[in-house]
Amino acid sequence: MLIYAILIFAAAYYLLPLYVMLTTSLKTLHQVNNASLLSLPDPITFKPWAEAWSSACMGVNCSGLQHYFWNSVSFVLPAVFISTVFGALNGYVLTKWQFRGSNLFFGLLLVGTFVPYQMFLLPMAWTLGKIGLSNSIGGLVLVHSVYGLAFTTLFCRNFYVSMPDELVKAARVDGAGFIRIFWRIVLPLSLPILMVSIIWQFTQIWNDFLFGIVFTSGTHQPITVALYNMVDTSSTGIKRYNVDMAGAVITALPTFIIYILAGRYFVRGLTAGSVKG
């Protein structure tokens, strides 16, 4: 029973912030300021949500998070797609069509999973400016696709390594070439790893803050940066914690839902990503 007590206590610790976020986001500002942090909302109000979504201020711009939410959607989806497609193709080549130097190629690419992103920020900011992509959705798509490649390639390579080579040999004897083997045999078997790659990339890119704050400003920012600005703005006047929390929940919602629906793949991605090489 002691075990259960400890485990439940731990669960409470992990759930506390979620509980506080949700309850606070449903409270009136009056209740936030006068009742306990842990009290249940009474009365329940959805106004903080509405405000966070459509009228909260980031600096002087008071149109809520919604615009930034769609910003995030519009660069996350292409970046996830591009990095996953190339990750799968790279993994396929690096395991089933090895050539002299292909292992070296993989090793050099893996370095990308370790180097702190700070090493890329300044040159990237300058480059994006030169190619006309600074402060744009396109720029974020490029950045996230590029720096996700090492991870997606790692996932897919490790998956394809355990797929028997004889499958590819049999298909070659049957008369299929590089593209058709991928399309007809390898890809249909890749669903589990594609899920891992997509979910991993989605959470990484959706949750990114560093690239967002460095490479964009104003109306092109992703939702994580907008949330930060919103909280920062509100802290200069009266602190409206209920709106802040509603904003936080809105920001967290997409990745949270994915986690609840497909946590299995999420965990697999993490463990695969941590066992490098």
Add this chain to the structure above:
Amino acid sequence: MSVLTIRKINKTYGNEAVLHDINIDMQDGEFLILVGPSGCGKTTLLNMIAGLESVTGGEIAIDGRRINGLGPRDRNIAMVFQSYALYPNMTVRGNISFGLEMRKVPRPRRSEIVNRVAKTLQIEHLLDRKPAALSGGQRQRVAIGRALAREPSLFLFDEPLSALDAKLRDEMRTELKILHQRLKTSMVYVTHDQIEAMTLGDRIAVMYGGRVQQLGAPQDIYDNPTNRFVAGFIGSPAMNFIPCELAEENGAFGVRLSGGEETRLLPLPDAIADKLKSWGRGKAVLGVRPEHVTPSTAEQQTEAVSCPVNVVEPTGPNTYVFSKVNDVEIIVRCTPGHAPEAGSRAKLEFDLSKALFFDPETDDRVA
């Protein structure tokens, strides 16, 4: 006409040479076995025939056409893999017809062929299943079916039965033999199981260390191996190898054998003696198969050697006796009921007309 000609094939991986000057000529309709221990290069050679591995040196021709640079799809071959390599995402039907589809065979013709093949292999009821829902033996059939659908001029099998359990393996072996007799298509069959090699092959190529040690009919290889490796590899239990001295006493040329007590000189038949004499050395390795050594029943036999009986192993049809001659362990095959008792001594007769002799240094056969 020869369906497959392999001339001076070499293969190196980096600096490591895995195949050395392989020469094989295969007649149309032949069932050729490549047999040898693990790592001797069987799969590599088969993959080179299939076009799945590049050729480092030499020439391969199928149907008289040089195919060195051709891809696997243009070699008119079909291959069955050890792990079956069925496409897990396709049904059995899809697996069998995939090769036809890649070769742009029209759809109605494809389903005709699939049905015919399925009938041949009695897998009609499995056509709409995925490989995961098949037993090992059924997967094996589908893998063979995939090869049959293509009507190639040459079938390549890479240890197709090694993943099956013993009973199923025996059944499939017989079926394969029947299939070959009916189709009369040439087959190259890789195995490391010498029983499979003996029973299936028209000819056997025994490989070792990246070389073909001997190529010939099964019985011929069994009776006349060219070196100690082949002699020891083919046959089960393996041939006994006894280091011994050659000597001439009272005009009789023979080998000295000792079971731990007195040493006997057993005279050799003239044909063998002549060869050994012209070879001219005093020491050789005697090779004698377990069935050519028998416990003698007569009390005073001049040509028998008294040997210890260490272990007796009945296997049903035969009983094997482990003994020691010239300080090396040997195996003797006895009929059940006639085996001596463990711990006793027995007089062993050696049928030296079937004896082989090997050079102790080079392992080549000298007589």
Add this chain to the structure above:
Amino acid sequence: MAANSPAASAGTYRSSRWREHLDTVLPKLTLVPTGAAALIFLYGFIAWTIWLSFTKSTLLPNNRFAGLAQYRFLFKLDTWWVSVTNLVIFGVLYIVICLAIGLFLAILIDQKIRAENLLRTIYLYPLALSLVVTGVAWKWILNPDLGLQSVVRSLGFTHFTFDWLVQPHMAIYTIVIAAVWQASGFVMALFLAGLRGIDGAIIKAAQIDGASLPRIYLRIIIPSLRPVFFSAVILLVSMAIKSFDLIIALTGGGPGYATWLPAIFMYNYGFNRGQIGLGTAAAVLMMLAVALALLPLILSELKEKRRASTR
């Protein structure tokens, strides 16, 4: 099926050679975009950043060589040393606490617990949340006016104080709290996977030998989790050194610059203060820190593997 007449065979031969050629070229071609991206955006940028750290670049990059001047200047800055000290405090606590909590929870969950899936889900969900969200939530919970402090006070402990968030010397520990909350569940998941991979027969054999359960864990199970420790530490080290979002959202680096980490330092100097040379020098040192922290780990793990394989 194959046409064997000489003329036709010459034709198929040529087209076959062409398709074979395609199959050797296409794979390499597929890697070209990734290779180019790695060459430019990975290695090119690393070289470029290293180069910039040796120049006099300020608001804009320039190529006037400055030798080690930026590094020398950096080492004189109080903000840099605060960042480094914070990184050490934060890094050590973060890694040690995460490992401890993670291992402890994993062992408990491994005792054939009811509702295991639910508990695992609860422990792990913080990792799915953005660190900005984490920071915003903890900022609210830890704020002295309305947060935990006031909750405890309202329970009767009127003198209870928990105001680390605004105490320059304590603020870094609030970051540890939030960061541990975010990542310890993940370490638990790693350890749990490791525990599940251990052959149950070993435990049974030890039990038959008369070993007590704590002893079995201490002597047999935990040592065999060595590879898991290895990957967990690697991951935590690189997450600690990269930490940025959480601090910005939770403390903004403050009070003052009390909770700066090298990543914040780099961002502030490189982008806000127009000191590109300094910012890149900080980035280079961060990369070196990752390398220095991970290389010994990786080498020792490799050695261990070699020892195991020769045994």
